Amino acid sequence: MSWGWEVLRAAAGTVIIFSGVALVAAMFGVLLERKISAWMQSRLGPKHVGPQGLLQTLADTIKLLQKENIVPTRADRTIFASAVIVVPLAALLDYVVIPFGTTRSGPLIFRDLNIGVLYFAATSSLVVIGILMAGWGSNNKYALLGGLRSAAQMVTYEIPMGVVLVTVALLAGSLSTVTIVNGQSGPHHLWYVLEQPVAFVIFLIAATAEVNRVPFDLVEAESELVAGYFSEYSGMRFALFQLGEYGEMFAMAAMAVTLFLGGWLGLPFLPPVLWFVIKLYAVIFVFMWVRWTYPRFRIDQMLSFSWKVLIPVSVLNLVVTAFFVIVVRR
């Protein structure tokens, strides 16, 4: 395999992931969020741009592209500008190891790394650096508070999520995402959501916290912190933060589908990719349902919930799973 070909493939992959995430996750995700929130609150939601308001986010994006980039006078320009790159980049990197489906020539994935799950945990942990940089670089007390809350929250919820990832990897006997999906097929193996319901619930809670959504949205609590770490961002920079946030949410949902809901597996009357997309949007719907149903936690409640409930339960679950894998299966 020549190096030039590899570089070309990487560049093409980057373009595909970026445009895919921008269109499917960010633009359609925002529209979906507005439509579902409207439906839950007995409103209509966006209705005027395009058929049934379908083109609303496209119009919003064009508007944001045209807006001026405002940099606060006493902001740290280098940090302020580079934070915008870190957040979406960390979200986009997640998609390298997600298997979207399978074809005759093999699974549909950018790279089936043999450390897939570890890679996912590593790249999603980079988002918080961008958030801290944005919060500090803005030179705004609300932004800084949002950034600090985010660091505390994401570091705390990374631990139960990591333990859950280890639990699933232990069950599948591999860190590769493709092997994990294949481990859920066959007559003797169920989807891991049935074998590991506790791990699934912990993963969903930790994922909600990692992407800073209600009830864990203290990072950008409107009533307290204006918009949190991206209060000072405008125009396309604001849009890039939204892209990073929705990209991360879709990546978390895709990982939940891969680890627990059998990935692309499904009955044969639909193609595997379509099964993956259906499950992905089902998980996304749960995220949005939670967001428009529950009120926000207080910061101390949120942190002690993770340290005193999620981490002990997930570790206990890991021990029980390890016992099962070593003693019962053999």
Place this chain on the structure above:
Amino acid sequence: MSGEAVVFYLLAAVTLGSGAVIVTSGNIVHAAAALVPALLGVTGLYILLNAEFVAGIQVLIYAGAITVLILFAIMLTEGGTGLGGRQRNEQTAVGAAVAAAMAALLIAVAVRTNWAPPAAGATLPSYTPGAIGQSFLGRNILVFEGTSIVLLVSLMGAIMIARRED
């Protein structure tokens, strides 16, 4: 020059360039943020050496956790400005001596290592998670447990210092 060499020099340049920023920057937040590209450059070198698991751990622990803790600590102190730190103190001579000794040691190790490519048919040591786990809980269990005690002690020490007032 092979593609591998090009990638190596690129990664080395990123690592060394960010390292220079870390040492020379007067703004402590800039220095902490420059840790990220430096650590990611080292990650790239690990990947180049086929040590994928170590590379993943490097990103997860160093870039994703340690840097965040450093940034967190800086922002909670000094009023969040990150400015005003001195870059030198009275220990310059001692520091330079330690750095020189360390550099001499590293250069000696690099020079004395046999860098000849392995003979044909030889296999690389396995770096899979399973092999690493076996090594931690088998041959190197004493080191592993020793490290965990060090971490536990530092954790308890941090709690003791933070809770001293109560």
